[in-house]
């Protein structure tokens with residue numbers, strides 16, 4: 366897939382193909398307003414290692430590409446979009462306004478958390494194959510109960526050790542992570558009891 370690339374090699378392996386970023390036209394407040402927390406790219410590897418058949422991925426809130434670039438390196442990415450131009454993928458693409466479109470593959474992202482349910486619902490209206498990196502507390506809450514009853518994930522991959530998300534992509538500025546995360550996976554219109562698995 367042709368995209369703009371990240372500035373840094375977060376993974377540090379030979380697959381990485383990072384080059385200089387283009388400048389963003391958006392202000393810092395735009396960035397924060399839109400809930401920008403970059404995900405530790407190792408989380409993309411964790412999802413790939415789960416062997417659940419992810420392929421042809423649309424990263425629909427790609428930020429600077431911390432997840433998308435790993436998927437691209439593994440030949441799994443078909444497109445990367447974001448509302449804001451953060452120098453990666455296709456900008457000015459509001460995922461929540463899409464109607465009546467389908468994607469023959471997976472939608473995978475760490476969405477803006479304040480719109481997490483909306484992102485899950487929108488993604489599942491586009492494809493039955495979805496993986497979302499979310500706080501583990503996404504499992505709870507009145508608002509989410511009807512969503513989970515209608516759309517049970519097939520797997521919830523819980524992190525045994527903490528992973529970090531960095532506000533505005535600044536991994537140097539964060540300390541130890543106090544937040545527990547999980548990959549929530551929906552596949553093939555599964556309607557049974559979700560299985561919990563653990564990631565080391």
Ligand SMILES: C[S@@+](CC[C@H](N)C(=O)[O-])C[C@H]1O[C@@H](n2cnc3c(N)ncnc32)[C@H](O)[C@@H]1O
Nearest residue numbers: 399402403404426427428431448459460475477
């Ligand atoms: C939590 S960050 C995650 C970024 C990236 N997925 C990652 O894991 O590093 C959420 C991203 O969602 C984007 N975003 C917010 N609202 C959006 C929308 N309606 N459509 C598409 N992207 C959106 C933000 O600009 C931000 O880059």
